[in-house]
Amino acid sequence: xxxxxxxxxxxxxxxxxxxxxxxxxxxxxxxxxxxxxxxxxxxxxxxxxxxxxxxxxxxxxxxxxxxxxxxxxxxxxxxxxxxxxxxxxxxxxxxxxxxxxxxxxxxxxxxxxxxxxxxxxxxxxxxxxxxxxxxxxxxxxxxxxxxxxxxxxxxxxxxxxxxxxxxxxxxxxxxxxxxxxxxxxxxxxxxxxxxxxxxxxxxxxxxxxxxxxxxxxxxxxxxxxxxxxxxxxxxxxxxxxxxxxxxxxxxxxxxxxxxxxxxxxxx
Numbered sequence: 001x002x003x004x005x006x007x008x009x010x011x012x013x014x015x016x017x018x019x020x021x022x023x024x025x026x027x028x029x030x031x032x033x034x035x036x037x038x039x040x041x042x043x044x045x046x047x048x049x050x051x052x053x054x055x056x057x058x059x060x061x062x063x064x065x066x067x068x069x070x071x072x073x074x075x076x077x078x079x080x081x082x083x084x085x086x087x088x089x090x091x092x093x094x095x096x097x098x099x100x101x102x103x104x105x106x107x108x109x110x111x112x113x114x115x116x117x118x119x120x121x122x123x124x125x126x127x128x129x130x131x132x133x134x135x136x137x138x139x140x141x142x143x144x145x146x147x148x149x150x151x152x153x154x155x156x157x158x159x160x161x162x163x164x165x166x167x168x169x170x171x172x173x174x175x176x177x178x179x180x181x182x183x184x185x186x187x188x189x190x191x192x193x194x195x196x197x198x199x200x201x202x203x204x205x206x207x208x209x210x211x212x213x214x215x216x217x218x219x220x221x222x223x224x225x226x227x228x229x230x231x232x233x234x235x236x237x238x239x240x241x242x243x244x245x246x247x248x249x250x251x252x253x254x255x256x257x258x259x260x261x262x263x264x265x266x267x
Contacts, residue, residue: 020060021045021067031071044077045070045086051079054088058097066099069224073217075105079191082198083108087190100190101225103202110162110205112215119208121160121201124173125153132173142173151197160204162212172208179203184226 015023021042029038045067049055055063066086070077075084083105087098101109103121110119124130124144132142142159158179161171174182182203183192192199209222 017049017056017058017060017063018046020064021049024064024067027068028071031068032074035074036076041071041077048077048079048086052086052088054095055086055097057095058088059094063097066097069099073101073105073109073221075101075108079194082195085191089186089189098186098190098226099224101202101221102191102195103198103205106202106205106209106218106221109215109218109221110209110212112217113213115165115213116162117165118163119160119205121158121204123155123197123200124157124159125151125155127153128156130157140171142171155197155200158200158204160201160208162208170208170211172204172211174204174207182206190226 025038025042028041032038032041049063063086067077070084073084077084077086079085081104082102085100085102087100089096089098107119110116122144125146127147129145129147130142132140134140144159147153155176157173157175159171159173161169163169179200183199184190187193190199206222206225209218212218214222
């Protein structure tokens, strides 16, 4: 199987990052499957890359792998959309691209399940009245009365809820401490720095996801989110590994018949 970088280099002796991304267009078209316009998708990718000198210098395998992952999940790339981020980061002295799925992206993926009708999250802020508990009549419940709808007060917790098509609601509550324990050690070079509220909500939706029926795309996303591309064996197969730990290797391949629904969600 021909490596993507080698294939692109064959077409141009010294390919730029733009050349490498554009060389992936046929594979992107297959992954998108008509759900999104492939040329518009590539334009958005190139726009994000041009905004960041660090991404321009990133290991091509990691950047192209992130692009392919977004195409496989059919999520829009762009810092203003909140679905999928291409994030520059240093790993062992090397500049890489770390793909991060945003709050809006996780919600979009959760809603692809035929069993889930609605997913949302909200921040509990200092001064709000918030209680939760359980009893025989209501089961697990929470009551929230916001002091106001200003977004300047410090947040102290976050709730994520999902309404099921069969009836009923599933929800989780995370305190500020629980959220911060889940924040990556390299948070200052990620959307946590610029879009904290959205990333806090995403953390709650991730915690909620373990209780939801998963679409194939959601299961794949939970495994590959914030992971580094290790090798790029070809146009369609991307192997990624997590950075913080010594994680399992995850292979993302459009032809893989693995049952992603049984994947255990990291806490």
